[in-house]
Amino acid sequence: MPRDNRVADRNRNTPVTWRRRWLLAAGVIALLAALGWGLYTVIEPAFQTRIVITTGADKGIYRGFAERYAPLLKRDGVTLEIRSSTGSVENYQRLKDPASEYQVGFIQSGTTVPQETDQLQTIAAVSYEPIWVFYRGTAIVNRLAQLRGKRIGVGVPGSGLLEVSKVLLGYSGITRDNTQLVETDAPNALHCLQEGCLDAAFFIGRPDAPMQQTLLNSDLKLMSFAQADALVQKFPSLKKVTFPRASTSIVNDSPQTDVTLLAATALLVAKDTLHPALVYLLLDAARTVHAGEDYFTPLGAFPNLNTDEFPVSNESERYFRSGRPFLQRYLPFWLASFIERRLLILVPFLAVLIGAMQALPRMLESRIKKRFVIGYRALKQLEDEIWKTPQPSAEQVSQWRNEIEQIDAQASQIRVPTRYLHDVYALKQAISVVRHRISMASAGLNG
Secondary structure, eight states, X not given: OOHHHHHHHHHTOOOOOHHHHHHHHHHHHHHHXXXXXXXXXXXXXXXXXXXXXXXXXXXXXXXXXXXXXXXXXXXXXXXXXXXXXXXXXXXXXXXXXXXXXXXXXXXXXXXXXXXXXXXXEEEEEEEEEEEEEEEOSSSOOOSGGGGTTSEEEOOOTTOHHHHHHHHHHHHTTOOTTTSEEEOOOHHHHHHHHHHTSOSEEEEESOTXXXXXXXXXXXXXXXXXXXXXXXXXXXXXXXXXXXXXXXXXXXXXXXXXXXXXXXXXXXXXXXXXXXXXXXXXXXXXXXXXXXXXXXXXXXXXXXXXXXXXXXXXOHHHHHHHHHOSOHHHHHSXXXXXXXXXXXXXXXXXXXXXXXXXXHHHHHHHHHXXXXXXXHHHHHHHHHHXXXXXXXXXXXXXHXXXXXXXXXXXXXXXXXXXXXXXXXXXXXXXXXXHHHHHHHHHHHHHHHO
């Protein structure tokens, strides 16, 4: 190596002060702090104490479900803001809009064609929704085809009932071309049936709902679906259910036979951005509201995950497998959520911090060792040159002496922790060995 380059290489062994070490440590700490703050800002907004739900008509079954959820959620400090809609189809349109305020809603099975881009998930199937067809007249109607050419109420635009009724009528050859299909709400359909401006009408709801009770206790006739098995095979989103004889009145034996109905399933659906902690609260509320037995389901049949219309929430799968998360079982919701949120931030932060704390000493040790390596490298280059010059000139010996003193001076300026002092003196001892070689070369010159 040329002499100028060797000297320059030796000169790189400048002392590294503790100030530079502290600057390095401060930089690492600042980086970790920035990482922690970044995680916090990402996770913090995800936690909410407010849920906006889209339901259905003001006096409909979905609205009733939501009104029963609200006080249960309120106990855990979560406000359920209820928004009415025309029904299942409008609820779906609201939820699939990523910019909308709606986070949760009820969707009736069989009324939508979900897309992979919807980013919606099923929290749970919560209830059967029986479909009732009431009609006027003396003749017994047990097939929808018998209503051809009549005036039929089929629900309102945006409702799941309208979609289902049109599909069922279509299977029976009934269209707008051969039958008067009237889009109207339940109260008006009841009024028109009683006044004679409709011959039949579709309704949906639980048998204990006010509208169903009014219909069942009226003079109108309830259709039993004789073709229920075939219709369910064609329309798998529906289920065949039975309304037992005398369910309306045992005294009056009403109805006087078992009535076969078709039922859709009410699904509690949410955007996949809904915070997992809120999913668990909604599942608890759904279990409280829907777990009871009724005409169509035994105790505990709902809520369940027996649906494939939308992807099922991961939290729902865990809930039905093992219940609420550990912290939420034994701590108040606000405290469990607080701890979970902080853990989400602290765990990765601590992992990075521990890694940095383990790496920092090794980095510092490497920098310290590098100073000694530079000194030994310069010393070895000088010693090799001495051995390769058996008859040095006076100028060469003088240059060697200057270089060894320069190396010695730089070694004396190295600032290291106490545990590395033995490395300093080992380097000085090596310097003494090379200095002795130079002395011997000088003595040979003088001799």
